[in-house]
Amino acid sequence: MPRFQQRAVIVGVNPAGETVAKEIKMSRSSSLDVLGYIGDSNEERTSYEGLPVLGDRDTLHYLIYHNMVDMIIMAVEYGANPSLFKEATDAAQFGISVVPMEVVYESCGGKIPVEHVGDQWYVALQSERSTSILYLCWKKALDLACGLFGLLVLAVVTPVLAICIYFDSPGPIFYSQERVGYHGRPFRIYKFRSMRVDAEKTGQAIWASKTDSRVTRIGRFMRTTHLDELPQLINILRGEMSLIGPRPERATFIKELEKTIPFYSHRHAVKPGLTGWAQVKYRYGNSDNDSLIKLQYDLYYIKRQSFMLDLFIILNTVIEVLFRKGV
Numbered sequence: 259m260p261r262f263q264q265r266a267v268i269v270g271v272n273p274a275g276e277t278v279a280k281e282i283k284m285s286r287s288s289s290l291d292v293l294g295y296i297g298d299s300n301e302e303r304t305s306y307e308g309l310p311v312l313g314d315r316d317t318l319h320y321l322i323y324h325n326m327v328d329m330i331i332m333a334v335e336y337g338a339n340p341s342l343f344k345e346a347t348d349a350a351q352f353g354i355s356v357v358p359m360e361v362v363y364e365s366c367g368g369k370i371p372v373e374h375v376g377d378q379w380y381v382a383l384q385s386e387r388s389t390s391i392l393y394l395c396w397k398k399a400l401d402l403a404c405g406l407f408g409l410l411v412l413a414v415v416t417p418v419l420a421i422c423i424y425f426d427s428p429g430p431i432f433y434s435q436e437r438v439g440y441h442g443r444p445f446r447i448y449k450f451r452s453m454r455v456d457a458e459k460t461g462q463a464i465w466a467s468k469t470d471s472r473v474t475r476i477g478r479f480m481r482t483t484h485l486d487e488l489p490q491l492i493n494i495l496r497g498e499m500s501l502i503g504p505r506p507e508r509a510t511f512i513k514e515l516e517k518t519i520p521f522y523s524h525r526h527a528v529k530p531g532l533t534g535w536a537q538v539k540y541r542y543g544n545s546d547n548d549s550l551i552k553l554q555y556d557l558y559y560i561k562r563q564s565f566m567l568d569l570f571i572i573l574n575t576v577i578e579v580l581f582r583k584g585v
Contacts, residue, residue, distance in 0.1 A: 270333030369554035408491035452477030503531025
């Protein structure tokens, strides 16, 4: 309700300010009412990406001293405009929250804005080893329990799927591929084959897409129900993967993505997972931009991993499988 919303302004008329403004607008749980931007004194624009540019340092001063704002979202660094930066941070003495845009973005979207972290690199990483022994025990017990139960399911469905896969597209029933896992170690991931045998006949790695013509008819069904992922339970029992974590990627793609996306290699700080925060929060990705957004979610999980977050991911994964929201 409006009376419970916090009135906020974004200090900085720039891409970082635009990014956090869009995230607040898209967030269904945000209690922020963004009034507009505060920019430089020579700012000529009256609006920026759908929000008004309210003014400069003098306008911010007026808003603060007349109790017209509850939160100031900082999307500008000290070096860019020292006087504006000081005016904004001085507002804290009047009980106004002064918060970096990275923190607001993380809170509203459940992801880390890696492209806007800049010198505040610590926002994207764990500041200390906060993972408790109790949580690590829970994670290991969850992996073992799901792995053992999954093997029983695998034993039941494999004969049926094997027949369907073979008659739909003659060739191997299982498919294995080298992926990069925990601490950058390579391992072979296992799946039921969902594509034609000659899917990469040129020998060059190709992104899979949602409407990929290489996917067979039974493969399409397995992907929408995630049955093709079941053999990865073997990877979980072997300790190469976990039930929850970032999806393991191919080394070829990683080398390219690391050139353009900061902190990409930090995905390897935890074991890759069968499901994860990025999988339940974002659609299937097949581009560099999709990889960037998924990395934002993966870093959030690595930073905030907990018992409750794991339960939320498991619940959403079950819903996704039951309603066939997969690829």
